[in-house]
Amino acid sequence: MSELAVNSEKTRENHPLGEYLRTDRFPHIWCSGCGLGIVLSAFIRSLLNCGLALDKVAVVSGIGCTGRAAGYLKLDSFHTTHGRAIPFATGLKLANPELEVIVFSGDGDLAAIGGNHLIHAGRRNIDMTVLCVNNFTYGMTGGQFGPTTPSAARSTTSRAGNVENPFNMVGLAAASGAIYVARWTTAQVRQLERSTTEALQRKGFSFVEIISPCPTYYGRMNRQPTGLDQMRYYRANTVVKHFASPHEVGVALGGQIVTGKFIDTERPYLPHPQEGHDGA
Amino acid sequence: MTTDRAHLEGEFFMSGDEACAEGAISAGCRFFAGYPITPATEIAERMSDRLPEVGGTYIQMEDELASMAAVLGASWGGVKAMTATSGPGFSLMMENIGLGLMMETPCVVANVQRAGPSTGLPTLVAQGDMMQARWGSHGHYSIIALSPSSPQEVYDHAIKAFNLSERFRLPVLVMTDGAVGHMYEKVVIQPRDKVHIVPRRKPKVPPGEYRPYEPDADLVPPMANSGEGYRFHVTGLTHDERGYPAMDAEAQDKLIRRLVEKVEKYSEEIIEMEEDGIDGAGVVICAYGITARVSLIAMERARSEGISVGMLRLVTVWPFPQKRIAEIARQVKAFVVPEINYGQISLEVERSAGGAAKTILVPHMGGAVHDPQVILEAIRQAAK
Amino acid sequence: MKEWCKGCRFCVEFCPQHILYETDETNSRGYHVAAMADSSKCIGCEMCTMICPEFAIHVVTNGEEAGQEVK
Numbered sequence: 001m002s003e004l005a006v007n008s009e010k011t012r013e014n015h016p017l018g019e020y021l022r023t024d025r026f027p028h029i030w031c032s033g034c035g036l037g038i039v040l041s042a043f044i045r046s047l048l049n050c051g052l053a054l055d056k057v058a059v060v061s062g063i064g065c066t067g068r069a070a071g072y073l074k075l076d077s078f079h080t081t082h083g084r085a086i087p088f089a090t091g092l093k094l095a096n097p098e099l100e101v102i103v104f105s106g107d108g109d110l111a112a113i114g115g116n117h118l119i120h121a122g123r124r125n126i127d128m129t130v131l132c133v134n135n136f137t138y139g140m141t142g143g144q145f146g147p148t149t150p151s152a153a154r155s156t157t158s159r160a161g162n163v164e165n166p167f168n169m170v171g172l173a174a175a176s177g178a179i180y181v182a183r184w185t186t187a188q189v190r191q192l193e194r195s196t197t198e199a200l201q202r203k204g205f206s207f208v209e210i211i212s213p214c215p216t217y218y219g220r221m222n223r224q225p226t227g228l229d230q231m232r233y234y235r236a237n238t239v240v241k242h243f244a245s246p247h248e249v250g251v252a253l254g255g256q257i258v259t260g261k262f263i264d265t266e267r268p269y270l271p272h273p274q275e276g277h278d279g280a
Numbered sequence: 281m282t283t284d285r286a287h288l289e290g291e292f293f294m295s296g297d298e299a300c301a302e303g304a305i306s307a308g309c310r311f312f313a314g315y316p317i318t319p320a321t322e323i324a325e326r327m328s329d330r331l332p333e334v335g336g337t338y339i340q341m342e343d344e345l346a347s348m349a350a351v352l353g354a355s356w357g358g359v360k361a362m363t364a365t366s367g368p369g370f371s372l373m374m375e376n377i378g379l380g381l382m383m384e385t386p387c388v389v390a391n392v393q394r395a396g397p398s399t400g401l402p403t404l405v406a407q408g409d410m411m412q413a414r415w416g417s418h419g420h421y422s423i424i425a426l427s428p429s430s431p432q433e434v435y436d437h438a439i440k441a442f443n444l445s446e447r448f449r450l451p452v453l454v455m456t457d458g459a460v461g462h463m464y465e466k467v468v469i470q471p472r473d474k475v476h477i478v479p480r481r482k483p484k485v486p487p488g489e490y491r492p493y494e495p496d497a498d499l500v501p502p503m504a505n506s507g508e509g510y511r512f513h514v515t516g517l518t519h520d521e522r523g524y525p526a527m528d529a530e531a532q533d534k535l536i537r538r539l540v541e542k543v544e545k546y547s548e549e550i551i552e553m554e555e556d557g558i559d560g561a562g563v564v565i566c567a568y569g570i571t572a573r574v575s576l577i578a579m580e581r582a583r584s585e586g587i588s589v590g591m592l593r594l595v596t597v598w599p600f601p602q603k604r605i606a607e608i609a610r611q612v613k614a615f616v617v618p619e620i621n622y623g624q625i626s627l628e629v630e631r632s633a634g635g636a637a638k639t640i641l642v643p644h645m646g647g648a649v650h651d652p653q654v655i656l657e658a659i660r661q662a663a664k
Numbered sequence: 665m666k667e668w669c670k671g672c673r674f675c676v677e678f679c680p681q682h683i684l685y686e687t688d689e690t691n692s693r694g695y696h697v698a699a700m701a702d703s704s705k706c707i708g709c710e711m712c713t714m715i716c717p718e719f720a721i722h723v724v725t726n727g728e729e730a731g732q733e734v735k
Contacts, residue, residue, distance in 0.1 A: 015665065015722050016713065022513070025524060027718060032670035032695065037717025045714075055509035060353070071513050071525065076506040078356065079515035079525075080349065081379050087313075087346035091353025092506060094337045095311045095361065099507050117349075120342040187678075189714040227672050227717075271337070 017044045020054070020074050028072055030065060031139075033219075033227020035186030035212030039133050040069055042189055043104065046196035050100075057100045060089040062109035065139040065214075069104040083114030086121045089128050097271045100200065101127075107134040108146040111167050115147065122176025122205050125269040129199045129206040130178075132169055135214035136251075143217025150253035154221040166250070173207035174246035174263050180206035181246055181263035185234040186213065188259060195261060204269035211257060222253065285333045287472045294467040296460040297322035297364075299431040300390050301330060303438025304362050306469065308477055309388070310336035311361035313350035315343055315369060318402045319458040320392035323364035344369030348376035348389070355380075355387045356514070358480075358505030360442055364390035366458075367400065367409055370416070377451050378417030379516045381539060384493070384501065386445035386480065388438065390454040392461040395620075395646030405459040406646030407569055407620040413453050414598050420536060422543035424550055425453040425598040427568040431465045433595075443478035444550065448542055449500050455597060457620070459570040459649055480505070487511060493535070494521040499542035543599060552595035553604060557583075561590035563662040564608055565616045566629050568594040570649055575618055578655035587663045589616075597625065605632035614662035618642035618655045638662065668720035671695035675712035675721055681705045684712060 015021075021044075030036045047057060054075060061070035063082035070077035076099075080088045085103045093101040103110075110118050110132045121128070137155060138144045145155035145162045148169060152161040173181045180202045184192040192210060199206035213219055213230035224230045234257060241249075242260040249258040287306050294302070300323045304312070312327035314320075328338040337354070341347040347363045354361035365373065370391045380387055393409050395401035409416075413425045424444050428434040437454050445452040483490045483502040492512040495501045504510035517525040518532045526535075543550065556579075558564055563582075567575045572593040582589045592608065594601065605628075609615070614637055617626035623641045630639035642658045644650050669691060675698050676684045683706060687699045698721065700706065706723070713722040 015719050017719060021719065022524075027668045027670070027693075027720075030717065033672040033674075034717060037719065038674075038715060041714060041716070041719065055511070056507050058506045068525075071515065075511050076356075077513045078353075078383075078506075079513070079517060080352070081375055081516055084345070084349040084376060084379075087341060087349035088353040090339070090341075090346075091311065091313055091350030091355075091361065092357045093353075094339055094350075095354035095357030095359040096505070096507055099357065116342055117346050120346070186717075187715075189711070193714070228674065228677055231674060231677065 017041060020044045022072055022074050025072060029068060031216045033213055033215035034065070035135070035227065036066060036069065036133060038186040038189060039131065039192070039210050039212060040072060042193045042196055043131060044073070045193050046200055049193070049197040050200045052100050052200070056098055057102070058092055059102045059104050060085045060092065062105040062114060063140070064106040064109045066104065066106035066133040067109060067140070083109055083112070083117065085109065086114060086117040086130065090121060090126050093126060093128055094271050102200070103128060103130045105132065107132060107136065107148040107169065108138045111147040111169060111172065119172070119176035122173060122178045122207070125177055125179060125204045125267050127203055127205070127269045127271065130208070131196065132207065132209045133212050134169060134209050135212045135218055137214050137218040139214050139217055143221065150251060153218070153253045156217065168247065168250040169209045170249050170262055171247040177205065177267065178207040178263060179204035179265050179267050182261040183209040183211065183249065184259050185211040185238055185257060187231050187234040187238065191259070204267055211251070284472065287469070287475070289469050289471050292467045292469065293464055294431050295322060295462055295464050296428070296431040296434040296456055297392065297462065298326050299435035299467045300364060300438050300454065300456070301326035302469065303435035304388065304442065305330055305334060306475055307360065307439040307442035309360045309362050309442060310334065311351070311354035311359045312336070312363065313339050313341050313347040313354065313361070314363045314365065315341055315347050317344070317366045317369045319394055319461050320364045320366045320390065322461070323390060323392070344372040345376060348373040351387045352376060352380050352383065352385045355385045356506050358507065360386070362388035362390065364392065366392050366394045367396040370409055370412065374416040378419060378421070380451040381417065381421045381423065382516045383514045384449040385451065386449050386503070387451050388441045388445055388454060389451055390456060393455065393457040401647045403458065404647040405457045405570060405620060405649060407457055407571065408624070408646060410455065410597060410621065410624040413455050420540065422540045423450065423453065423598055424448065424543060424596065425455045427455045427594055427597045428460060429569055429572045429593065430460060431463060432467050434460060435467050435469065439475060439477070443476065446478045446480050447500070448546070449481070449503055450543070455569070457569050483510065491521045492523040493519060495538060499538050499545065547599040550596055550599060551601045553601055554593040554595060556591040558590035558592060558608060561588045562613050563587065563589045563616055563659055564612050565589065565591045565618070565655070565659070566594070566605070567591070567618050568597055568625065571618050571620060574649045574652055575655055577652035578659060581652065581656050582659040587659060589659050589663070594625070600628045600632065602628070602632035605629055606634060606636070609633035609636035612637050614638035614640055616640050616642060616655065616658045616662050618644070618650050618658070620644045620646050620649070665720045666691045666697045668718045669695055669697045670718055671697070672717060673698065674715045674717065678711050678715040680709060680711060681707060
């Protein structure tokens with residue numbers, strides 16, 4: 001039997017990613033079994049993979065469970081209003097093109113109230129990376145259905161089952177003009193890290209959707225009461241189909257989850273390099 | 281004539297809207313995000329021409345709400361930033377103006393007011409957004425709003441607004457109107473060294489010790505820009521000095537009190553008025569914006585009829601000069617308050633006068649400026 | 665980092681060597697903390713570190729400062 005680690009202050013600091021986290025704010029507020037910590041961890045590792053000057057990295061979050069992500073990162077971080085992370089980030093990037101700007105927000109924030117800004121940032125191909133953590137619900141406000149909640153799924157505002165059709169975030173991002181579009185689940189941590197690293201390296205609007213468990217609301221109301229249930233479900237029902245048509249990878253309740261990299265192309269982006277005086 | 285595109289020293293024949301853009305550029309504004317809306321579009325048009333000339337950025341966002349968010353982002357990117365709109369857009373900007381107040385983000389919002397509510401009279405003058413300027417966003421806060429009466433003043437107020445926004449670290453509103461915005465007059469741009477520009481107040485401590493909301497003695501915190509290594513966190517949530525969310529009444533009390541006091545405590549420094557013949561006057565006209573100029577005609581006619589009447593022109597509307605109004609109220613019979621709405625600033629005058637003098641509103645529903653004769657009639661009544 | 669563990673058992677599930685398990689020991693917040701059964705089988709793949717949403721576990725090699733696992 002091995003000895004258990006001593007719960008010392010030193011231990012807290014020497015987590016490999018400890019120096020990039022506001023550990024004075026830990027443990028974080030996300031529920032047991034929520035996938036957000038996994039995405040945050042993968043994101044930090046991706047930043048390190050890119051060898052970015054962390055002083056030049058800015059993370060913008062909107063409102064919602066994912067909205068709290070920026071606050072846990074020891075970087076320039078902005079916690080803006082609901083749905084408005086992308087236009088805030090647009091201003092930040094255009095005013096200071098040297099910055100590597102990342103929007104780290106949730107499905108409700110980005111696709112419902114913020115949907116208009118998402119598609120316009122994609123159209124303009126603003127040079128930023130959007131990490132959209134999709135847990136199919138509004139977790140912070142208590143489990144209502146959102147723009148990505150599968151039809152028939154239950155929620156606190158669709159107890160008899162969601163009657164609406166959801167967005168397929170990958171299709172939406174691709175249609176708006178994003179030059180890098182990928183989807184992973186929190187059970188695919190290595191692919192998620194590799195893909196986030198690629199997204200950060202691309203010049204233009206990069207979009208990574210990360211399907212993540214919400215045990216407290218979405219899972220509990222749809223027969224997967226723990227994070228582990230949902231993670232097991234992901235592992236059993238996920239396939240990887242790189243460059244599949246982004247418009248045919250919708251997520252149905254209980255159905256297959258198609259993951260992978262769907263778009264990886266180039267297009268003129270904003271700010272224009274010569275005008276934006278950032279390196280090639 | 282100067283070749284310095286960042287400061288077009290000289291004399292020009294300009295509209296209020298164009299003067300707004302030039303004033304902003306002279307003040308160091310290098311980012312404009314906006315959305316076309318009559319009667320403010322000319323500000324955006326001029327900015328789209330001029331900003332690229334000075335290494336600035338113009339972006340036309342998908343709506344005014346996004347424009348306000350982009351302005352906040354740009355300001356945190358280290359650039360002086362503004363937007364310009366009219367009533368409908370101003371309403372869309374309210375939530376993010378609130379974010380700008382909570383994050384304490386210097387920026388400028390010009391509102392070229394038109395007749396409302398709703399679509400109203402898109403091309404015609406009004407002054408109906410004055411209370412919205414003060415209380416439009418949710419929650420309790422203080423804000424600064426200027427009210428220019430001529431293209432020259434729009435130019436001057438754009439500079440004043442940026443200076444105030446950097447000095448007090450908050451959004452500052454330039455509440456002009458469709459008449460001044462579309463009126464062409466001489467605008468004189470002083471030599472650059474005569475124009476006082478307030479730079480951003482930078483942190484005096486190294487990154488490790490910087491707290492984005494630790495105020496200086498004057499209740500205003502120094503501001504780091506993104507990309508300088510301060511690795512700060514700012515949020516629209518109620519927060520402590522470190523910028524960390526603080527979800528309790530104690531943090532709320534400390535924060536909101538400071539956000540209000542940092543303006544109200546320095547209202548003497550902020551408030552600007554223009555006075556004409558107030559001492560010994562029986563009646564004082566209290567007006568702002570385009571209506572202040574129309575009132576001059578009424579005042580001259582009244583004086584020619586032997587009525588002792590003075591004029592108090594509000595250059596800053598918020599914070600409101602309640603002390604000065606209270607003083608004058610003790611010397612005069614009545615205030616005559618003409619404004620192109622059905623009574624907004626008149627309420628503040630009445631409140632400040634505290635019953636010591638009458639307050640007579642001369643309303644106008646919008647779409648045109650007052651007929652001076654109507655103001656004159658009110659002055660006659662007041663003088664009885 | 666026992667205190668940060670929220671007992672989600674992702675590490676237990678995803679450890680390819682299946683050497684992590686949920687203990688009866690609870691931290692101050694009442695979560696059952698995970699622990700390692702046989703550190704000799706640990707291949708240092710860091711799956712536990714990456715899959716942990718709480719940053720509560722990471723791999724340490726022999727002789728390094730004590731992490732969640734120690735020899």
